[in-house]
Amino acid sequence: MHKKLILAMIVCLGILSSGCISDGDSTTPVVEIVYMSGCGNMPSALSNDLIDAYIAWQPNVAIAEVAGIGKVISYSKDLPPEGKWQDHPCCVINVSEDFAEDHYDVAKYLTMLFIVSSEYVQENPEVAAQDAAKWIFDNQDLTFGDVVVSSLEVEMASLPTINFTTTPTEEWKEGLYTFVNSLEEIEMISADLVGKTDAEIEDILIHDTLYDDAVAALESQDYLASAPDVDGVIDVNLGYLIADDHDTALFVAAYEWEYFRDEYNVYFEPVQIGPQGTYRLIVNGTVVANIKTIGFNGGSAQMTSLSQGNVDFGLAGAPPVILFRDQGAPVKIICPLMTEGSGVVAPIDAEYDDWEGFVDFIKDSYENGKTVKIGVPMLGSIQDVMLKYSLTEYGIGFES
Numbered sequence: 001m002h003k004k005l006i007l008a009m010i011v012c013l014g015i016l017s018s019g020c021i022s023d024g025d026s027t028t029p030v031v032e033i034v035y036m037s038g039c040g041n042m043p044s045a046l047s048n049d050l051i052d053a054y055i056a057w058q059p060n061v062a063i064a065e066v067a068g069i070g071k072v073i074s075y076s077k078d079l080p081p082e083g084k085w086q087d088h089p090c091c092v093i094n095v096s097e098d099f100a101e102d103h104y105d106v107a108k109y110l111t112m113l114f115i116v117s118s119e120y121v122q123e124n125p126e127v128a129a130q131d132a133a134k135w136i137f138d139n140q141d142l143t144f145g146d147v148v149v150s151s152l153e154v155e156m157a158s159l160p161t162i163n164f165t166t167t168p169t170e171e172w173k174e175g176l177y178t179f180v181n182s183l184e185e186i187e188m189i190s191a192d193l194v195g196k197t198d199a200e201i202e203d204i205l206i207h208d209t210l211y212d213d214a215v216a217a218l219e220s221q222d223y224l225a226s227a228p229d230v231d232g233v234i235d236v237n238l239g240y241l242i243a244d245d246h247d248t249a250l251f252v253a254a255y256e257w258e259y260f261r262d263e264y265n266v267y268f269e270p271v272q273i274g275p276q277g278t279y280r281l282i283v284n285g286t287v288v289a290n291i292k293t294i295g296f297n298g299g300s301a302q303m304t305s306l307s308q309g310n311v312d313f314g315l316a317g318a319p320p321v322i323l324f325r326d327q328g329a330p331v332k333i334i335c336p337l338m339t340e341g342s343g344v345v346a347p348i349d350a351e352y353d354d355w356e357g358f359v360d361f362i363k364d365s366y367e368n369g370k371t372v373k374i375g376v377p378m379l380g381s382i383q384d385v386m387l388k389y390s391l392t393e394y395g396i397g398f399e400s
Helices: 004-017 043-048 059-069 098-103 105-121 127-139 149-162 170-185 197-206 210-220 246-256 257-263 297-305 317-327 356-366 381-392
Strands: 030-034 053-057 070-075 091-098 140-146 147-149 162-164 235-241 266-272 278-283 286-296 313-319 331-334 336-341 340-345 373-376 395-398
Touching: 004 059, 030 053, 043 053, 043 059, 043 070, 043 140, 043 235, 043 340, 043 373, 053 059, 053 210, 059 140, 059 147, 059 149, 059 162, 059 340, 070 356, 091 098, 098 105, 098 140, 098 286, 098 331, 105 127, 105 149, 105 162, 105 246, 105 257, 105 266, 105 278, 105 286, 105 331, 127 149, 127 246, 147 149, 149 162, 149 246, 162 246, 170 197, 170 266, 170 317, 170 381, 197 297, 197 317, 235 297, 235 317, 235 381, 246 257, 246 266, 246 313, 246 381, 257 266, 286 297, 297 313, 297 331, 317 381, 340 356, 340 381, 356 381, 373 381, 381 395
Parallel strands: 030 373, 030 395, 053 373, 235 286, 235 313
Antiparallel strands: 053 340, 070 340, 091 313, 091 331, 140 147, 162 336, 266 278, 278 286
């Protein structure tokens, strides 16, 4: 990728991260958005009064609830305006355009594996929760002061709030268009996607054949008729988000690999299992790729790495993919990985219990000289976009 393009994207993100959006009227309530390089430290920050609330992906919503640190005042699907974020796109399976072109069959096999591993999560939630607790927490308990919380209990509370699906329905595509339009409204995109029709957005963002070909192969099982037609074993860097339950399909693909071997003959054979692990992607008994999993704190970091040629295939939030694709990054979305799965968390002793009460709290605090601080995982994350859009709906500005 050209260095000028990489620099342009980094500069764009830097400007956005230091900026603010308000109408310049000092009477307009404003919140401070605190970017926290992921979600892992949010529950502790809330319990220590470093922030007044946060919006996070799972399991960091469930952690607060199970530990008695905080309470959910709105899941992402219920954020305003009403109905806008129902079944909203969240994490997606994405691929480098160069990788898809040069190694199409390997990209297809990876897509096949994530399709069936996502189905496994839906059908085996208890096993999926165990795998998530192992991958993210190494099965360790979580301690907050005198409170000790089981990581498995957290995962059992977390996973039911996530809709695991890889089907790119028309409703899901409409959600992508909504994200693009929302980003344009709050001036976070400025190039390739500005002013585009839904059809043009789909053409720019979504790979047009990988998902369909993966589904067709799984249904016909024609890949089992002969050895894969690949030219040697290639190395693949697979990006994912650290400590994110949205990527549970990856966790079960790793830990339940024997199931996928026996049922589909498309699987990860572990060399070093777990986070930052290495695997052999095997199809019908043939090794087609050496897979290295690389964890990132957020989607923007993953997209930067992909833009630099260091990630080939990945799992990341839709908005970071949109933001970078708008600036010309060579990335395409294959299909969803899941939808929903985030929430706004307030202190357990907050006097309000819902979004409306939170808005009143923001306004009252501002009138009394206090700016409410809201923790957000990372600039351009889904949570960042939804929060800003919802605040704007209520006439609340934001700064960072």
